[in-house]
Amino acid sequence: MEYHEAANFLFDLRRYPSRTGVEPTRRLLEHVGVADTDIDIVQVGGSNGKGSTARMVESVLREAGYDVGLYTSPHLDDLRERVRVDGRPVSKQAVCDYVEDIKPYVRTEMPDGAPPTFFEAMTGLAARTFERAGVDIAVLEVGIGGEHDATSAFAPDAAAVTNVTFEHSDLLGDTIAEIARDKAAIGADAPLVTAAEGEALSVIEDIAASTERVGTDASADVAVRDRGRDDIEQAVVLDGDDWHVETALPLLGAHQARNAGVAAALARTVGNVSTADIERGLRNAHWPGRFEVMNREPLVVLDGAHNPGSCAGVAATLSTFAYDDLHLVFGAMCDKDHRGMVEALPDATVAYTCRPDIQRAETADSLAAVFEAVGGAAAVEPVGAVEDAVERALAAAGSDDAVIVCGSLFAVAAARRRWTRHYVPTRMVDRGAAVETLRRADVPAAEAARTAGNSVSQTVTTRLRPAVAETVVSEFRRLGGSCAVSGVDAGDNDLTEVVLSGTLDQFERLEGALSDHGAGIARLGAALRSTADGESEGNSGYPWDDGTAVMGILNVTPDSFHDGGRYDTTADAVEQAERLVDAGADIIDVGGESTRPGAEPVPVDAEKRRVIPVVESIADSDALVSVDTRKAAVARAALDAGADILNDVSGLEDPDMRLVAADYDVPVVVMHSIHTPVDPAADIEYDDVVADTVAALSERVLLAEKAGLDREQIIIDPGLGFGKSPAESFELLGRLKAFTALGCPVLVGHSRKSMFGLVDRDSADERLSATVAASALAAERGADIVRVHDVAENVAAVKTAAAASDPEAFTE
Incomplete structure (x- = not known):
């Protein structure tokens, strides 16, 4: 089975409406063999903030050393986002295997009218993925309610209800008490943590086996003090009976401080976590689309607020920022309390109403009528497509204004793609390469073979909404270009892979x-x-x-694999630094901690004692000085000593690292690595090592950018040899052009690595010639920096590649 077939099968289950009751899910779990599990289950419910809270719990537990599965909904771009193991989405192969297993079962359930819904099937996928991965703890976000939700097919070891507001009254009840009763049922046989108040709290305390209350008052079991926004973080203090935490959250808002208190208490209930684990875990709990600051001038914020309570949270958090005019982009589902949401939001200078591409979304005109009736904006402009509304708002906003996108996570997902969409260039040198590129994009085999026969040198791959893909493909084919589209029959608001091949003139x-197709599509055409x-x-x-610049390695360590000691x-x-500079190094990279297995x-x-005296001594040399560290404290000391660049092999796992780089306004190398501390020998399964690495680096780049760095200052390193096999490392080297999709300089660190065992260079001492060859290949494929031990030989390699590319530049 191919992935597009498996994804289409799951998407097709959306035709079955949501229902109450856990028995259908239990039968499905029995079929796939995971009805009984030894994994500890954490269930997170509530009206608002359950996704953020689940992410915080997962982050804290991973910081404490646990392997953790996370199941959330909805997804923004790809259904695989819903199921993650230690932060990585479930593989396409695992989805295919799962669908092959359940297809006969679904068929047998059809006659009785009880086939699994999409959410039930995804819950089964999560359960089997976590079981096969052998995670220690699984964190499950409740879909709707609690008692009758599919996630309640498991018996939780701990649970949480973040808060209770009016929602889904057709399924949960018409009163706060009824809704709270349904949600509290997840804690009937397990300890439950809650930040609910008033009547809802009373109901929860009556039903739950035991209750730990999180609140802002001193009598709460976990007392939360919100210390307000500190730039792009929310400062918070948490106090329990015998523990105290002071930290900052990447998720802004006083409501997130309460969610952090729930997450900390829940993590302590299910795992052995220290206060240090809580502090760092909460600070690394990034969650897209939750008061996510995408830009500073103008201030651009994305928030998936979808009810009056969450919209009030947006208003409260926005009030901590200074701005002139407010440009509000608003799109919502038809079953929401539009009037209540608009009344809760701050008054806007202009409200741009829009409609996400999903069947149950409200029309832009209807939402505009609500704004006009409520008086929520001085001017209202119904636009239509989310992307067009965002472009219109950004075009109208001054540098001191604010642009807010909210109303639904579907609207936020569409808007966020402006910053996260990749445009991957590929040079199809032969038909075989063309077919392989198309197949990686989930293009069906027959279409891939047909399109490859027509492909030409200029090729770009990207992901678009189906309606937009149809427009782009139609126009490009009219111009004589060749196109292929993924076989995944995505929903309207999901994305489909598109491969365009043609001449530069056709592009x-x-x-x-x-x-002529609207501001959003016009921007796409330019890209x-x-x-x-x-x-x-x-x-x-x-x-x-x-x-291509050459970075010379200077390890001041006793145990580095090639030059330690x-x-x-x-x-x-x-x-040694002087020798490297004389040999032609543009950058000296000083490292005080080995990353060898x-x-x-x-x-x-x-580490400071090793690194700082060296940095101070070479700061005035003719090369830039980089410090190779994964610790922000070392980075700050090195910059004070005269370093120019930070090189972080952990990919910004220290939450302070990106802020240090932004504070000093220096470039930072962000490497792709799965584990921290780095484990180069980790055995990781990839669907496509290049696409998976690009996707992972994309979010790390965005973190650095949101801290205040420009993309030209964020240097990405694919991490050859770090959690990749030799063959995968060579594939990264061979397809290096794909990383230009991120719009950042690219560094390749390959010097004398074990990957060269693939070409019969088994020891580090035998790998100089292979390293030099790889440097030439990296330079030819667009590397901006190569990081090497042997500078003179590799300088010659990159110059040779440059001369072959542009001989006139070397002609006197």
Whole structure:
């Protein structure tokens, strides 16, 4: 079975409406063999904040060393987002295996009218994925209510009800008490944590086996003090009977402080977690679309607020920012309390109403009528498509204004793609390569073979909503271009993969053709043309602007795999730095902690003692100085000592690292790595190592960008050899062009690595020639920086690649 067939099967289950009761889910779990599990189950319910809270619990537990499964809904772009193991989405192969298993079962349930719904099937996928991955704890976000939700087919070991407001009265009841009773049932036989108040709290305390209350008053079991917004973080203090935590949250708002209190108490209930685990876990609990600040000038915020209570939270958090005019982009589902939501939001200068591409979304005109009736905006403009509304708002906003997108996570998902959509360039050098590129995009085999026969040199892959894909494909085919579309029959608001192949002239004409289809599609056309063009002018002032820069490695460690112990003294390290500069190094990368397999972590003070004297001694050399560290405290000290660049092999796992880089306004290397501390020998399963690595780096890049860095300052490192097999590392090297989709400089660190065992270079001492060859390949494929031990030889390699690409530049 191919992935598009499996995904289509699951999407097709959406035709069955939501229902109450857990028996259908239990039967499905029995069929796939996971009805009984030894995994500890944490169930998170509530009216608002349950997704954020579930993510916080997962982050804290992972910080404490547990392997954790996370099941949430809805997804923003890809159904696999709903099921994650240690942060990574379920693999396409696992989805295929699961669907093959349940297809006969679904067929047998059809005659009795009881086939699983989409949510029930996804719950089964989560359960089997977590069981097969052997996670320690699974965190499940409740879909609707609690007692009759599919996730209640499991017996939780701990549970939470974040809060209770009016919602889904057709299923849960017409009063707060009835709704609270349904939600509280998840804690009937397990300890339950809640931040509910008033009547809802009384009902919960009557039903739950035991209740731990989170609140802002001193009598609460967990007392929460919200210390307000500190730039892009929310400062919070949590106090329990015998524990105290002071930390910051990447999720803004006083309501998130309460969610953090629930998450901390819940994590302590189910796991052995320290206060340090809670502090760092909460600070790393990023969750897209929840008062997510995408830009500063103007202030741009995305929030999936979808009821009056959550809209009030948006208003309260927004009030902590200074801005002039408010441009509000609003799209909502038809079954929501539109009037209550508009009344809860701050008054806007202009409200741009829109309709997400989903059947149950309310029309832009109807929402505009609500704003006009309530008086929620000085001017109201019904626009239509979310993307067009966002572009109109951004075009109208001044640098001191604010742009807010809210009303539904579906609206937020559509808007967020403006910042997260990738345009991946590919050069189809032969028919076999063309077929392989198309198959990776889930294009059915017959269409891939047909399209590959017509493919030409300029090729761009991206993901679009089906309606937008239809427009783009139609226009490009009219211009003579070749197109292929994923076989995944995505829902209206989901994304489908599109591969466009044609001449640069055809892409330029496509840009013109799409300019008449609305602001969102017009911007898409410009991005497609720019990617096909492949040209960019460096203007950052860094050495990689003028070609591939060479970073020389200077390890001041006793245990690095190739040169450990050679430069233990500051004098020896400085002499080596001078040799690297004389050999042509543009950057010297000073590292005080080895990342080789089995290396012991180095305490902060010990790492500083190794690194800082060396940085101080070479800060005035003719090369830039980089510090190779995953600790923000070491990074800050190194920058104070004169370092110019940060190189973080953990990919910003220290929550302070991105803020330090932004505070000092310096470039930071963000490497793709699965584990922290880094485990280069980790055995990781990828569907497509390149696409998976690009996707993972995309969110890390966004974190750095939201901290205040420009993309030209965020250097991405695919992490060759880190959680990748030798063959996968070579695939990353071979398809390096794909990483240009992120719009950042690219660093390749391959020097003398074990990946070269694949070409019969088994020891580090035998790998110089292979490293030099790989440097030439990396330079030819667009690497901005190569990180190497042997500078002179690799400088020659990148110059040779440059001369082959542009010989006139080397002609006197």
